[in-house]
Amino acid sequence: MTRWKAFGLHLLLSLTLIAGIALAALLTWYPHGLWKISGLDRLMAVMLIIDMTAGPLLTLVIYKPGKWGLGFDLKVIALVQAAFLAYGLHTLWLSRPVFLVGTDVRFTLVSASDIDEADLAKASRPEWRRLPWTGPYLVGVLPPKDAAARTALLDTFMKTGRDQEQLPDQYLPYEQVAAVIRDKALPLDGTNRSPKGEPGEKGLPIYSRDDEGWMLIDPDNGAPKSTLKP
Template sequence: MMPINFHLPKKRLTAALLHFGISFSIFVLIILLLANSWYPGVYFDTEGGLQGIKIVAGIDVVLGPLLTLIVFNPQKSVRELTVDIGIIASIQIIALLWGVYTLHNQRPVAVVFWNNSFLTVPAQALNEQGYALEKLGDLGNAHPPFVYAANPVNLADLMKMRDLILKQHLPPHHQTWLYRPLKEHFSEIKPKQLNIDGIIAKHPDVKNQLSSVLEKQHIGNIHDVLYFLLQSKYSNSVLIFDQQARYLGYINPD
């Protein structure tokens, strides 16, 4: 009877763990990029940052190491192992680049107040219009900036807005010609703030979230600030501003 070689599984596992370590390091860097730059704060949960992490984890942390565990065989020649690992790495890199590219395109680059609430605008929506994203910095210094979309008051502008909706499928909050600095129009949106007492009555847990936000800003009275609805891709939140249009934080009633 031939002796059983117990070293093959160990070497295969070592290769998979090494692959996992490299992939996990890349994964951590992507998490930091998403959480700190592309989907900061409230947008990580509401705009797809968390969902993106799940996709990247499946591709980067699970797919690559698993393929290595299945394919790696130390009995193969160096050339065969190089080809196998090269194919696995190529598949993983292509899938990872596709995921990161999608997340980059869908990252929120503006938060626009239209009618009664704030709505997020993905980078892709503005890039497709040829709008230079750098120009958003002129509208506000938050990241992403808070913007006011002016409601047309004359017939020509109303027709222009309608045509863009019908012909180019651009909702009003994607139409950059309507964009104005929020601070200059903050008095116009104040009457549309939410009733925080009603929100707390329905969602008692919100009070703790709110206290945490206001304590950091050294604000004692919950009625000294303003609350507005943020409608996002995956869930809605409440944005908190002071009387001078300075963004303070957010709460999640859901």
């Protein structure tokens, strides 16, 4: 096998692997087009560049038919590439969305690394006390009416930087806030920094730690439909 054939084969295997990871993450963790604001594209691009550098390009540099120790060199490249890939998968795992939180003014996409384990244990529902593996839970929060509760939230934010959307003990079933969200949704008419949607379409801003956009709202039940970019 020539150097370029070895490079091409290694490149094909690497691209197939990265594409498979990206597709699995997209289908499993990012409903409603949430990948558009999640930073998934940038993370996968970084993984691809590192994987290319640590894999096929090194193969191109060192491969020489009949070279003494070639098998050992290729094994070292495979181990290095696997190590970088494992680190990328760990980063992808920590950045996966675990809660899609709707409020009366916005949606927030919360990733696994945004949630403190101690806060997670305080969630009102058992299923919310563990981070999901197969896509974010859809939940809601409402501003507290009690002055003491508002003060406590402000104090928590000042101490930890975590707002109501990152505190599972504040979460409510989405059905309890859907009507409020439906009524508060804004026309997607190109004003208020919103994208230009179809006539009658409404939505609310959606934010993640990486980006922002707009969430299209179902006018009948207030459910999120799809993520739009301005």
